[in-house]
Amino acid sequence: MWQLYQFPLCPFSRKVRFLLGEKGIGYELIRESPWLKRDEFVDMNPAGQTPVMVDSSAPVILVDSQVICEFLEETVDRMPLISGTAVHRAEIRRLVSLFDNKLYFEVTAPLMNERMLKRLVHRQAPDAAILRGAMKNANSHLDYIDWLLDHRRWLAGPVLSLADFAAAAQISVSDYLGGVDWRGHENSREWYAAMKSRPSFQPILAERMEVILPPDHYDQPDF
Amino acid sequence: MWQLYQFPLCPFSRKVRFLLGEKGIGYELIRESPWLKRDEFVDMNPAGQTPVMVDSSAPVILVDSQVICEFLEETVDRMPLISGTAVHRAEIRRLVSLFDNKLYFEVTAPLMNERMLKRLVHRQAPDAAILRGAMKNANSHLDYIDWLLDHRRWLAGPVLSLADFAAAAQISVSDYLGGVDWRGHENSREWYAAMKSRPSFQPILAERMEVILPPDHYDQPDF
Known part of the structure; x- marks a missing residue:
């Protein structure tokens, strides 16, 4: 199960959540306030920003909203959102x-x-x-x-x-x-x-x- | 022939020029000083930034260095630079x-x-x-x-x-x-x-x- 580190007013996390919703991918929300610069979070993402999407069973850590969106486009067929020529x-x-x-x-x-x-x-x-x-x-x-x-x-x-x-x-x-x-x-x-x-x-x-x-x-x- | 609108110290144009060079794609440089906000340039790119890459014969206008890099990765086999799983x-x-x-x-x-x-x-x-x-x-x-x-x-x-x-x-x-x-x-x-x-x-x-x-x-x- 994917875990998404985010906070309610993070626009980039919203972008990823729209995509996850459209593609029907289940995920768990984890609240992160990036301005607190929590050590464990900065270790996952040296840029210190939400969203970060983690599959701890793999383990895979995906950082940056556009990186996550390109990854989901490449790995999930349903509802392609970067399509065409x-x-x-x-x-x-x-x-x-x-x-x-x-x-x-x-x-x-x-x-x-x-x-x-x-x-x-x-x-x-x-x-x-x-x-x-x-x-x-x-x-x-x-x-x-x-x-x-x-x-x-x-x-x-x-x-x-x-x-x-x-x-x-x-x-x-x-x-x-x-x-x-x-x-x-x-x-x-x-x-x-x-x-x-x-x-x-x-x-x-x-x-x-x-x-x-x-x-x-x-x-x-x-x- | 591609035309690349750029100026010598634009880091994002340099990124694109590296990729064009590595892939062996010919192009013509066109000097653009984005801080002058030239009307014809802003018409091509409302964001007002270099690089913009144009093929006037197609016509195709590509805007934003990462957009151009993804396009070149998708359309040119030689020297893949976003490869792997x-x-x-x-x-x-x-x-x-x-x-x-x-x-x-x-x-x-x-x-x-x-x-x-x-x-x-x-x-x-x-x-x-x-x-x-x-x-x-x-x-x-x-x-x-x-x-x-x-x-x-x-x-x-x-x-x-x-x-x-x-x-x-x-x-x-x-x-x-x-x-x-x-x-x-x-x-x-x-x-x-x-x-x-x-x-x-x-x-x-x-x-x-x-x-x-x-x-x-x-x-x-x-x-």
């Missing part, structure tokens, strides 16, 4: 990287720092200017997603792919932290409603991080 | 991600910002404290590479892989910018000397960025 696979991976990097650093990471880490760890008030910047960046990313959906059924093309789950993982954490204003983004909203309705999304939407509560619309199918 | 491929990709992300953000990026962008673009003096921090981080990363090489012939195992080229790409840019102190890192030094001697490395070592010159040892096989 080499060029189409490149387009899926380009968008995954865009959401894992740009969207994360410009939106999710500052929201997590200001609204989660400062509250739970540093006991500081959030910086309003940084929050405004993150929300402005969120708006630009939703504009780009709107534009993609003007041309495509799903983000990378006609078929649901890992790009959709990578985007939904970042956006769901940002939405939990009150950083997403959906007004004026009808394409993105419709797409995200379809993502929310997937069985792989339900257990994640139901989870709560201690102390920090999401806005009312967060887990609503209509929002 | 799914678990071994995961180990190669884990290290690639460690070097592309942690080593880049902790070492290469601050060196590039202080010693390249501040000089070429912002006309500011470098911040000595940030440079010291980057060099201290470089030392920790070399410690980890020393440790890997205590246990393995190459960074990811018995066979040369993309992990070696990802590390060499970051380290070569950091070394160009005077950020690497090789003393006390005999394993890393031997490994890097072997990397430097590869034909795919030679044209890159011979290149210079305008205004900024590397230290004397930079392109020496013995250093």
